[in-house]
Amino acid sequence: MERSFRCLPEMNKYTEVKKKGFSSRDVASMAGVSQATVSRVMNRPDCVKEETRIRVMQAMERLHYQPNLIARSLVMNSTRTIGLISGNLTNVFFVETTDSIENYVKGQGYKTIIYFEKEEVKLKDIVDSLISQKVDGILLSSIKLNDPIFEGIKRCGIPYVFFNRRPGEEGNYVVLDNELAGQMATSHLLNLGHERIAYISGKLDISTFHERKIGFEKAMRMAGKRILDGLVHFVNPDEGVIGEITGRLMSLQAPPTAILCATDALALSCMDTLMSHGLDVPGDVSLVGIDDTKLSSHQAIQLTSVGHHGFRMGQLAAGILIDLIESGCRPHQDRQIILPPKLVIRKTSGQIRLKK
């Protein structure tokens, strides 16, 4: 558009688009009643005389009338929508939570707007967008430790629940006891005789990874084992560098006899690389994940893992959120659930073997 035109009345690109449907006013005039009555037929049918109600309903049918929920939301100040900001679906764990969350909230009569986190998109923008969209509540796994956005969420007063990750000790959340999970996974490997244990994790600005690492360190310390420098890696899981790291680990002079991955998703990538290098798991190296996703129990995978069903975590978080939404008042106490992890020993972890 030319500069000189920029302040002319803008062409309304919607002008020529036909109306998207009929309004309650159209129904009203067809039925010979007021708009208020049409509204009542939808919301409080008991309060409308049967004869009138039938006439209105016939008009609705004839016009294929669909109420405009946007308009309703505006007056009701409620959208019956929750916003879900989730980790990417390339991580199986979030597949489980996304599925269970959508199903749960749908059952409660809510819709779900989803966002999958992405490097380029700032969390703040997503949250702002959700606030602007007037969602009734926000469910988010994508939060960093001490993320300043947490303040913004609290300030605006919109109900929220974190799941899987949390910004700190405060707030509403449902998480795994990650420290314990890390500890249990490590102890399992120690019990099998491993000492040279590699640890592959996501970045430590995320609570999950921060806490699991502490658990790992704690277990090693308690067993009196040293954590070996080149064996510990904190990477960005999205970048697909797991293959490279794994390759490097295994071509070390003294490669690890076991690898603990901070998530099942990482372990799966790791396993993929190990196997494509012709290595046997657990023959050549043991492998353990954390999260215990369903996929890990597949007979072809059989990944030893520690976790607490993801679908349950999603459902719990969604349940709390809806509770928060419907109770209306802002409770004075944060709602916090820390789930106990469970170790599930499968086929990827085995007794250490002596170097041939």
Add this chain to the structure above:
Amino acid sequence: MERSFRCLPEMNKYTEVKKKGFSSRDVASMAGVSQATVSRVMNRPDCVKEETRIRVMQAMERLHYQPNLIARSLVMNSTRTIGLISGNLTNVFFVETTDSIENYVKGQGYKTIIYFEKEEVKLKDIVDSLISQKVDGILLSSIKLNDPIFEGIKRCGIPYVFFNRRPGEEGNYVVLDNELAGQMATSHLLNLGHERIAYISGKLDISTFHERKIGFEKAMRMAGKRILDGLVHFVNPDEGVIGEITGRLMSLQAPPTAILCATDALALSCMDTLMSHGLDVPGDVSLVGIDDTKLSSHQAIQLTSVGHHGFRMGQLAAGILIDLIESGCRPHQDRQIILPPKLVIRKTSGQIRLKK
């Protein structure tokens, strides 16, 4: 609530809920301008005097103002939202499409409302809900052959694209050449010397399954092989009966030497059962899927499959939808893409072995 009260003015449960935020009117009065000017600062900043604009923006900051998109949508008649009705995430294929769709439309400035199909929830209700919510377009994989809802979608005039499944020959869609895919998968097994081929599929009221079955039959016919009665099953994939079917197939007097599953998801379930029965794939029985999901290429799975990357299908469909939305006019020709399938031979299919 007592019957006698039912027509009393309803307690407005929103009455006591504090406003969800500030409005442009609040900003206006703080900045000492009219609401119209605040609106202009957001939408056509060039048309506002710099001094005024700065004053308004400061007021916005101070109030942490977030525009109410609900109100804007109402006047603009556009929500910048698309509705996605997807198959369940328990099917890996839909994990890939969901992920790519959300990412693509987000990049185009649209939000995504998702629904995962579910036995209990009727498609019509979901579509109606989406129409009521005034989404700008609908993307759906969940459609049955000749589904009457297709008429409703066309009538209401909302842009739509089907992906993976289609209601028939008509409409906008992006699908795999399913018949060819079925044929290629079958031919592959025939070429390996298999004749006793089992076929496990979803119900035939879904185009994908209908067409893939035709491909299967065609390949068998062209090879002059008979399709054996007890070896063909059309089941509801959600019900987890795959295990049972697989078990029954393999305990037949003359079990199949190969199993073709109509989707990778089915093949994965099938493999799980086969392995848990101690059977070797492909030693005891070959296994082939259709969709070629990423998971199939994992070293621990290595499922032979035929397909066309799911993420591409999702992205193509989303691209067409947004094109349809933004072009505004209803094109006279349907937009249809039929993707060519590719056979990827991995480790689950092998030469037939003679019965010991």
Add this chain to the structure above:
DNA sequence: CTGAAAGCGCTTACAG
């Protein structure tokens, strides 16, 4: 460059 006014499609007190 800016404001007053109308309108998007609903809902709900208020009267009758």
Add this chain to the structure above:
DNA sequence: CTGAAAGCGCTTACAG
């Protein structure tokens, strides 16, 4: 039981 009216928070033609 029903209608007229006001209002939710925006946007935009129309005046000035």
